[in-house]
Amino acid sequence: MPVVFKRPDSLLDVPMHYCPGCSHGIVHRLVCEVIDEMGIEGDTIGVCPVGCAVMSYDYFGCDMIEAPHGRAPAVATGVKRTNPDKFVFTYQGDGDLAAIGTAETVHVGARGENIVIIFINNTIYGMTGGQMAPTTIPGQVTQTTPFGRDPELAGYPVRVCELISTLTGTALAQRVAVDTVKHIKEAKEAIRKAFENQKEKRGLSIVEVLSTCPTNWGLSPVDAIKRLQKEMIPYYPLGVYKDVTTKEGEK
Amino acid sequence: MERSLMKGNEALAEAAIRAGCKCFFGYPITPQTELSAYMAKRMHKAGGVFLQAESEIAAINMVLGAASTGVRAMTSSSSPGVSLKSEGISYLAGSDVPALIINVQRGGPGLGGIQPSQADYWQATRAMGHGDFHVLVFAPCSVQEMVDMVVKAFDTADKYRIPAMILADGLLGQMMEPVSFPEINPDSVDKSSWAACGHGNKREHHVINSLYLQANELEDKVNERFKRYEIIKENETDAELYLTDDCDILVCAYGASARIVKSAVNSAREAGIKAGMFRPKTLWPFPVKELNKACKNASELLCVEMSKGQMIDDVKLAINCSKPVSFFGRTGGVIPTPVEVLEQIKKIGGKI
Numbered sequence: 071m072p073v074v075f076k077r078p079d080s081l082l083d084v085p086m087h088y089c090p091g092c093s094h095g096i097v098h099r100l101v102c103e104v105i106d107e108m109g110i111e112g113d114t115i116g117v118c119p120v121g122c123a124v125m126s127y128d129y130f131g132c133d134m135i136e137a138p139h140g141r142a143p144a145v146a147t148g149v150k151r152t153n154p155d156k157f158v159f160t161y162q163g164d165g166d167l168a169a170i171g172t173a174e175t176v177h178v179g180a181r182g183e184n185i186v187i188i189f190i191n192n193t194i195y196g197m198t199g200g201q202m203a204p205t206t207i208p209g210q211v212t213q214t215t216p217f218g219r220d221p222e223l224a225g226y227p228v229r230v231c232e233l234i235s236t237l238t239g240t241a242l243a244q245r246v247a248v249d250t251v252k253h254i255k256e257a258k259e260a261i262r263k264a265f266e267n268q269k270e271k272r273g274l275s276i277v278e279v280l281s282t283c284p285t286n287w288g289l290s291p292v293d294a295i296k297r298l299q300k301e302m303i304p305y306y307p308l309g310v311y312k313d314v315t316t317k318e319g320e321k
Numbered sequence: 322m323e324r325s326l327m328k329g330n331e332a333l334a335e336a337a338i339r340a341g342c343k344c345f346f347g348y349p350i351t352p353q354t355e356l357s358a359y360m361a362k363r364m365h366k367a368g369g370v371f372l373q374a375e376s377e378i379a380a381i382n383m384v385l386g387a388a389s390t391g392v393r394a395m396t397s398s399s400s401p402g403v404s405l406k407s408e409g410i411s412y413l414a415g416s417d418v419p420a421l422i423i424n425v426q427r428g429g430p431g432l433g434g435i436q437p438s439q440a441d442y443w444q445a446t447r448a449m450g451h452g453d454f455h456v457l458v459f460a461p462c463s464v465q466e467m468v469d470m471v472v473k474a475f476d477t478a479d480k481y482r483i484p485a486m487i488l489a490d491g492l493l494g495q496m497m498e499p500v501s502f503p504e505i506n507p508d509s510v511d512k513s514s515w516a517a518c519g520h521g522n523k524r525e526h527h528v529i530n531s532l533y534l535q536a537n538e539l540e541d542k543v544n545e546r547f548k549r550y551e552i553i554k555e556n557e558t559d560a561e562l563y564l565t566d567d568c569d570i571l572v573c574a575y576g577a578s579a580r581i582v583k584s585a586v587n588s589a590r591e592a593g594i595k596a597g598m599f600r601p602k603t604l605w606p607f608p609v610k611e612l613n614k615a616c617k618n619a620s621e622l623l624c625v626e627m628s629k630g631q632m633i634d635d636v637k638l639a640i641n642c643s644k645p646v647s648f649f650g651r652t653g654g655v656i657p658t659p660v661e662v663l664e665q666i667k668k669i670g671g672k673i
Contacts, residue, residue, distance in 0.1 A: 082526075112522035115390070127528045133517035135389045136530040138412050141382040144374065148386025148394065149517075151370045152344050156519045174382070177375040 078102035080111040080131040087125060091291025093281030094122060094190065096248045098129055100258045101159070101188060104265050105132065114157040115149050117142045119171075121163035122196040130161075140171025143178040146185045157268055159186040165195045168204040168228045175234070182239025182273035186264040189230060189276055192283040193302065200286030204228045207305050212286075227305070231278050235311035241272035243311040247280040247303060249295045256308075263315075272314055280306055324501045329464045330355035330494040333397070333423055333487065336471035338363060341507035342421070343392040344370035346383035350402045351435045352491035353425035357397065377402040381409030381422070388413070388420040389529040391516030393475055393507070397423035399491070400441050401432060410484055411450025415531030417515070417546070419478035421471070422456070423487045425494035428654040436654025437491035439576060442631035445488045446605045453543050455550055457485040457557070458604040460575040464498035470602070472505055477557055479510040481549055488604060490627065492577040492656065553606055560608035561600040562615045564590065568597030570669050571619040573612070573636050574626065575601050578657065582625050585662035592663075594670040604632070609639040621669050622646040625662055627655075 077083060081102035088094045105111050114132040118124060120139035127134035137145040142160035150158040167175050167189050178185065194212055195201040201214040205227050209218040235243040242264055246257035257279055264275035280302050282294040289297060310316075327335070334356045337345070345364055347357040357373070364371035370387075374380035380396045387394040398406060403424045413420055426441050428434035445458045457477055459470040470487055478485035517527045533539035561579075564586060565571060574582040579600040589596035599615040601608050616622055622644055624633040630648045637646050649665040651657045 111520075113519045115517055115519055117386070124532060127530055131526055133520055133527045134529070135386065135517050136416070136528070136532055137385070138382060138408055141378065141385075141409070144379040144382035145386035145389075147372070147379075148344070148346065148383035148388070149390055150386075151372060151383070152387040152392045152394070153390050153518060173375050174379055177379065180375075 078106045080105045082129055082131050084128060086129060088122065089285040091282060091284040091294055092122070093192065093248050093279065096254060097188065097190060097257070097279050097281065098126065100254070100261050101161070102130065103258060104262045107262070108265060110157050110265070113155070114159070115153070117146045117149070117158070117160040119160070119162040119166040121166050123161050123163060123190065124197065126161055140166050140169070141174055142166065143171065143174040143183070143185070143187065147178060147181070147183050150183060150185050157265060159188060161188045161190070163190045163196065164192065164203040164205040168230050175230070176237070179234045179237035179240045179274045184268055184271050184273055186268055187274070187276040188261065189278040190281045191230070191278050191306065192281040194283050194286045196283050196286055205230075207301060229306065231276065231311040234274070234276050239273045240276070240312050241267045241314045242275035242277070244313070245278040245280065245306060245308050245311065247298060247308055249280070249298050253308070267315070280308070324499045326497050327464060327500050328355055328495065328497050329467050329489065330425065331359045332464045332500050333467050333471055333489070334359040334363065335502065336468040337395055337421065337475070338367045338369065339502055339505045340472045340475045341393050342369065342395050342475065344372070344387045344394045346372050346374050346380040346387070346394070346396050348374050348377045348380050348398065348402060350399045352427055352437070352494050353397050353399045353423065355494070356423065356425070377405035378408065381406040384420045385409055385413055385418060388418045389416070389516070390518040391512035395421035395423065397425065399425045399427045400429050400438070403441065403444070407450040410456060411452055411454065412531050413484040414450065414454035414456060415452060416529045417482040418484070418529060419482050420484050421474050421478060421487070422484060423489065426488065426490040428652065434654040435491065437577060437627060437656060438652065438654055439490055439578060439627040440631070440652060441488065442604065442626070442628060445486055446607070446635070449486070454546065455483070455605050457483060457553070458488050459485065460488050460602060460604050461493060462576050462579045462600065464493070464496065464500045467493065468500055468502060472507070476508040479508060481553055483549070483553070488576065490577050557603060558606050558608035558611060559602040560611035561598075561602060562611065563598040563600065565597035565599065565615040567595055568619050569595040570621055570623060570666055571597050571599055571616045572623045572625055572662070572666065573599045573632065574624070575604060575632060578625050578627055581657055581659050582662055584659035585666060588659065588663050589666045589670070592667070594666060596666050607635045607639060612636065612639045616640060616644060619644065623665055623669060624648045625657060626650040627657065628652050
């Protein structure tokens with residue numbers, strides 16, 4: 071019988087620690103499908119963050135490095151600069167990338183570092199139990215914003231794709247979601263484009279994936295998807311914020 | 322052998338390139354900036370990578386990334402910058418990734434000053450980041466020794482999979498001395514059993530990691546590392562013993578202070594006082610055996626540092642407080658003079 075659906079070869083066959091309804095599993099799979107399709111597992115080095123994806127080194131089949139909190143883009147820079155022919159990606163959450171690692175994130179864009187960043191935005195710190203993230207939406211209740219995020223007190227969220235798209239060295243800044251089949255397909259296309267950009271040495275590609283965290287949002291997996299659609303997508307519009315392969319006006 | 326006149330900071334850089342260092346990631350800070358500038362000029366021609374990072378934190382993490390793939394990588398800074406690197410140094414140690422960090426010390430704490438200092442001894446030997454670990458610490462006292470120790474540091478770091486530090490200071494970094502570069506054959510250590518450089522579909526994936534969520538697993542990992550430290554302590558200590566065979570007073574100093582102490586010891590001998598000098602070349606591991614040999618006949622020890630007294634702790638520990646140890650130091654960037662040190666030696670000499 072022909073195989074029509076299987077685990078990507080570069081995704082290791084081990085139980086994952088992620089909660090039911092969490093988007094990490096889907097995004098891991100998409101990254102690995104792209105790695106398999108491009109046939110680059112043996113030439114890829116991944117850098118994982120501190121956060122829920124800290125142990126993704128147990129899931130990705132390529133060589134992996136576990137970076138200090140927020141420093142994955144700097145670690146990836148060291149890898150890529152000394153191994154320019156290898157594929158290098160980071161996989162980071164919102165606290166890691168847009169709070170403690172803001173400087174590292176901005177400067178890989180400024181330098182046009184030829185790497186891929188997979189950015190998981192679920193508007194909350196997952197690993198530590200649900201505190202306010204730099205992407206937490208005004209009004210959102212978290213452990214450290216028990217009355218809802220009050221911008222007067224806690225400031226406003228960071229819109230990462232918009233920010234990174236202003237940097238000359240950025241090749242691709244695209245926001246996607248993994249809430250529907252259509253969106254998941256688009257997300258995979260974006261990740262594929264990001265890795266293709268690296269192959270063509272175009273500079274930094276960042277794919278921001280709007281994701282769910284049912285556990286820390288206090289919602290069922292189904293309701294979490296609904297929240298993503300109702301609250302997150304309006305605040306963080308999906309789309310291509312920068313793509314150097316399209317002519318001005320085409321996006 | 323060809324000799325040339327070079328600044329300490331530049332000699333450190335040239336030696337690193339000759340030792341097979343393939344990349345330098347730095348951030349400007351006085352008084353080590355010439356090192357970065359030299360690398361910017363020279364590294365590219367040597368086929369390596371020079372990159373000015375956005376911060377000290379980014380620089381050490383670039384080192385972590387590059388060194389994780391098995392290449393020789395380094396960064397350099399001065400005291401406040403080294404504090405920022407301590408997170409990355411802890412990760413290097415916890416992931417068993419060898420790399421070289423250079424500290425051209427200046428006065429502290431805080432922003433401190435930009436004059437030479439030895440106030441980071443405790444940081445280098447005891448608290449180079451959070452957690453149970455050590456880094457190799459080499460303390461040169463001349464520009465030539467800076468060259469030799471860079472090579473030694475890279476080789477030893479690779480051999481034991483441990484980060485190494487050169488603990489210099491602004492005086493050594495800024496001074497010019499004649500120096501020669503020996504033919505260097507960088508130890509070619511095979512890193513293929515652990516380096517994360519792409520598995521090429523030929524082996525299991527490699528993971529560079531310092532996270533162990535099971536307490537027993539982490540304890541085993543740390544214990545394994547400490548077993549390696551014992552081997553390092555046994556085999557890798559180094560010290561200079563100067564006029565110690567018959568000395569009554571043993572003066573202990575490292576780095577730039579040792580140059581001043583040597584002059585003072587010579588003057589003391591001329592004045593009829595049997596002084597000698599013990600100069601550790603490795604600060605971790607501390608040369609315990611060598612110190613005990615040097616002070617065998619001494620009745621009192623004097624520790625001279627450009628700080629309020631930090632190495633003195635190791636001196637007392639090494640001899641198990643079996644003899645009196647006094648201290649003389651200047652701090653904040655003030656360099657002690659040979660006359661001041663001689664006065665201290667004479668003071669002790671009068672007591673004997």
